[in-house]
Amino acid sequence: MREVLDSLAKIGKQWGIGESVGRVWGFLLFKSCPVTQREIEEGTGYSRGLVSRSLGKLKNGPMIRVKREGREIRYSVNTTLTNSFGELLKRFLAENIKPIIELLSTSRDKVRDAKVKENFTAVLHEYRKLNLAVLLFSRIMDELNTMPVDVEVENVEEVAKRISMKIML
Numbered sequence: 299m300r301e302v303l304d305s306l307a308k309i310g311k312q313w314g315i316g317e318s319v320g321r322v323w324g325f326l327l328f329k330s331c332p333v334t335q336r337e338i339e340e341g342t343g344y345s346r347g348l349v350s351r352s353l354g355k356l357k358n359g360p361m362i363r364v365k366r367e368g369r370e371i372r373y374s375v376n377t378t379l380t381n382s383f384g385e386l387l388k389r390f391l392a393e394n395i396k397p398i399i400e401l402l403s404t405s406r407d408k409v410r411d412a413k414v415k416e417n418f419t420a421v422l423h424e425y426r427k428l429n430l431a432v433l434l435f436s437r438i439m440d441e442l443n444t445m446p447v448d449v450e451v452e453n454v455e456e457v458a459k460r461i462s463m464k465i466m467l
Contacts, residue, residue: 299328303342313386315355318344322352323361327379332365332372361385384439391432399425 303324310320325341326333333341338349353373356362363376377385402425406418441461 302328313383314390315386316352318342318348318352319355322349323356323375323382326356326362326373326375329374332363332367332374334370334372338373378443380439381443384436384443387432387436387439391429391436395425395429395432399429 303321306324306327307317307321310323311317313320321342322338322344325338329337329341335346335349335353338344338353339346342349344352353362353364356373357364361375361377361382363374365372365374399422402418402422406415406422409415409418438461441464442457445457445460
């Protein structure tokens with residue numbers, strides 16, 4: 299369990315949501331019932347403040363469900379790992395890639411030096427390719443999330459064909 303939580307913490311850092319958020323979310327993924335903040339603190343080894351900040355980020359996601367039971371608040375996972383990854387991709391696209399494309403587009407038109415303008419254009423094209431790649435990948439994630447069966451490594455080609463046919467339509 300500790301190794302899995304460490305891995306999810308690293309993924310959280312790589313996804314830009316933070317190590318603590320990744321670990322807290324990972325802890326919630328493995329719980330079969332809603333848990334209290336104290337249980338999360340004990341399960342992750344984090345302080346009350348760090349768990350509280352992490353839960354706040356997860357609520358804004360919205361990657362968790364929050365339910366008051368009497369005087370206690372209980373937390374549980376609201377979505378799957380793959381759904382969350384797809385949503386994070388979409389957020390990354392909206393918050394990071396699209397603004398840079400817009401900035402490069404408007405800035406390029408203001409540049410007078412031909413060489414600098416050429417460089418702006420090259421970088422702009424790279425960001426547009428990245429934009430397309432993230433869009434395609436997020437659509438693939440959406441399709442995978444609608445599939446009723448587990449995807450096994452052995453049938454990757456079959457799954458890819460099914461997804462490509464849906465995306466092309």
